Amino acid sequence: MLGKDAKTKAIASVPLFARCSKRELAQIASIADEIDLPAGKTLMKEGETGREFFVLLDGKVVVTRGGRRRDILEAGDFLGEIALVSRSPRTATVTAETPLRVLVIRDQEFRSLLERMPSIQAKVLEALADRLAADAL
Numbered sequence: 001m002l003g004k005d006a007k008t009k010a011i012a013s014v015p016l017f018a019r020c021s022k023r024e025l026a027q028i029a030s031i032a033d034e035i036d037l038p039a040g041k042t043l044m045k046e047g048e049t050g051r052e053f054f055v056l057l058d059g060k061v062v063v064t065r066g067g068r069r070r071d072i073l074e075a076g077d078f079l080g081e082i083a084l085v086s087r088s089p090r091t092a093t094v095t096a097e098t099p100l101r102v103l104v105i106r107d108q109e110f111r112s113l114l115e116r117m118p119s120i121q122a123k124v125l126e127a128l129a130d131r132l133a134a135d136a137l
Contacts, residue, residue, distance in 0.1 A: 001034055001059075002024040002034055002057070002100060004029065007029040007032060007034070007103065008022070008025050008026050008029040008059065008119060009027050009102070010029075010032075010055050010103055011025050011029045011032060012025050013055075013076065013078075014055060014081065015037060015127060015131070016080050016081045016114065016124055016125070016127050016128070017123075017127070018127055019123035019124075019126055019127055020120060020123050020124075021055065021119075024117065024119060024120050024123070027031040027113060027117060027120070028105070028110075028113065028120065029054075029103075030050050031061075031105055031106075031110065032103040032104065032105050032111055033054070033103070033104050033105075034057070034102070034103055035101070035102055035116055036098055036099065036100065036101050036102040036132040037096050037101075037102060038096065038100075039096050039097060039098050039099050039115070040092070040095065040096060041095070041096045041100070042093065042095050042096075043079070043080075043091045043094040043096065043102075044079070044080060044092070044094045045090060045093050045094070046065060046066075046090050046091065046092050047065070047089050047090060047091045048089060048090050049087055049088075049089060049090070050080050050082065050083025050086075050087075050088070050089075050107070051083055051086050051107050051108075052080060052082050052104050052105065052106045052107065053079070053080040053082075053083055053104070053105045053107075053121065054076070054078060054079050054102045054103065054104055055078045055082050055098075055102060056073060056074060056075050056076065056077050056078065056079075056100065056101075056102055057075055057098055057101040057102055057103060058075050058096070058097075058099075058100065059074070059075065059096060059097070059098040059100035059101060059102075060072055060073065060074050060097040060098045060100075061073045061079070061095060061096055061100065062094070062095050062097050063079075063092045063093070063094050064092060064093045064094075064095070065091065065092045065093075066073050068133070072097070073094075073113075076102075079094055079120070080094075083107055084105065084107055084110045084111075084124075085124060085125075085128060087107075091136075108116065111131065
């Protein structure tokens with residue numbers, strides 16, 4: 001199990017949270033659950049509404065879109081961050097290729113945290129705006 005500092009460090013590596021202070025990162029980390037998942041487990045399905053965000057601590061996942069393999073993500077990568085701020089459909093299916101250890105943040109807990117700490121909300125929205133602007137170029 002990760003300690004509090006290691007969990008916060010893993011959360012700090014996510015660009016969505018890049019503008020957050022150490023205190024804010026610790027608050028986000030406090031709502032992240034560390035879980036183990038077996039190989040073959042589907043983390044998300046293309047087209048379904050997303051309700052959680054994952055940071056990969058150990059293991060590999062395969063990302064497919066339209067049934068075609070698009071990417072492999074490994075420890076240190078993250079996925080599903082848009083689910084924390086939008087109820088839009090998943091853009092890909094993600095399946096565990098190996099056993100996984102992940103941090104998971106569920107949208108309801110994250111939204112509650114944003115209500116309690118509006119400073120995080122502003123910083124997350126700024127990071128999303130930067131990402132959208134970069135994608136538009």
